[in-house]
Amino acid sequence: MSETADPGIHVFDAAVALTALGDGRVRGRTTEPYENMVGPFGGITAATMLRAIEVHPDRLGDPLALTVNFAAPISYGEFEVGARPVRTNRNSQHWTLELSQEGTTTTTGTAVFGHHRDSWADAEAVMPDVPPPDRIAPSGMLTVRWTGSYDMRFVEGAVPGPDDGPTDSSVTTLWVRDDPARPLDFTALVALCDCFFPRSFLRLGRFMAAGTISMTVHVHATPDELAAQGTDHVLAQARASRFSRGYADQTAEIWGRDGTLLATTHQLVYFNDQWRPDGRR
């Protein structure tokens, strides 16, 4: 990056910063702290697309649902996001999203925003009973750059090391927060929904070509619930249901330390276990 980062701005806020171009279009640019193997971390892309709605003058309410489809690699540098409010109802608003570079669409999406209202409430899902984050050593996840922008403390299912073999379970559970610490908001929550590495790495005990094709986030948290998290770690747990013919799903929950279910998130992921780092297939 040729820019000099403003030391007063958190790396996350710098990464999702957008400049209005008019007509619902905004311009952003990839930043080095969220670089992945090829192009930026998918979570920061999803967060940036959500942000394009949050800064839109016609936005109504809070994020409820977001789907982002990773259609093509994003090159490092500038991009544009088009956010269009397709339908605005009394209590909800439907958006279509498109991220493009030099006129080529790399990422598509849809989102639903809406108002919350008083209702009966109950949580059936129960937060896993795990040791608190201060009892677990932080660890880097992969050699990729974006993991350095998070404080990650693995309870189970950490990234396989060179001496690890296949496992029977695709479950990963970790405490995670932005690093440096930053108050949680909807944008950061969406990025955290993609904080896992591919489940096929864990099951097969090794790296391979793999990546998210489509990611959906259902937001349960209200603004008050998010604000109550402050800069604390959240607990993130992911698992796969099935691996077959080059694809797998991933279902995950993000919990506040107080036991509040903040978001549930679901991915379709491709993997190629025939691929080897040495080029042999």
Added chain:
Amino acid sequence: MSETADPGIHVFDAAVALTALGDGRVRGRTTEPYENMVGPFGGITAATMLRAIEVHPDRLGDPLALTVNFAAPISYGEFEVGARPVRTNRNSQHWTLELSQEGTTTTTGTAVFGHHRDSWADAEAVMPDVPPPDRIAPSGMLTVRWTGSYDMRFVEGAVPGPDDGPTDSSVTTLWVRDDPARPLDFTALVALCDCFFPRSFLRLGRFMAAGTISMTVHVHATPDELAAQGTDHVLAQARASRFSRGYADQTAEIWGRDGTLLATTHQLVYFNDQWRPDGRR
């Protein structure tokens, strides 16, 4: 409907029948066997949008992921679907979808299609151990018309009756197939993903205003696996993680009778438990 249905065409095929208008646009019309409380059954809408891709001349591969957002009610009668292949890669293809009536968008969506290839495979999710469908009496689900187009046999969590009260679990498990029986395909599978009634009905033991806002389907089944199901029942199981401030999620699996996980599907649902059928709030 003023049309006379062709007796040789299954009601499902009649419901998802589309006429090409050119430029990736197709025209369909709602049919009486899939009518819901207000407008058509959401599952048939999602299936019809998938069908618009399946009949598109540029389509590559099989359905992998679909998200459909129910932005506005659909009126009974004609509609148009625009399906646009935004990006075609070697092994995958990304689509945007829009259903409209008289120029107004009622439904948005995105889809990913792609090729399957040989890979390591494993299923972690295990099909629930339940009695076979022929040991369970079929039952109508609601008084709405579309449930008559399905054979439903509830294992647990059936629609609450007038004497049922609140329950502690949002789990519904049922055997379900098209009625009349019809060989399973991707289009029918997508419709089946929406075969549940709102989880808030079950938890509170009564009806209320409620509806799906956004629905995502991740397809695990290959064409061969679907063909192997024939016209048999599939097992469908749904649950919610959290109900709060007017919204709930719903996560579900669709299993072949042979234990194959065919699809996982996730919804965001609004509910208004203050609403009463007598108009009092």
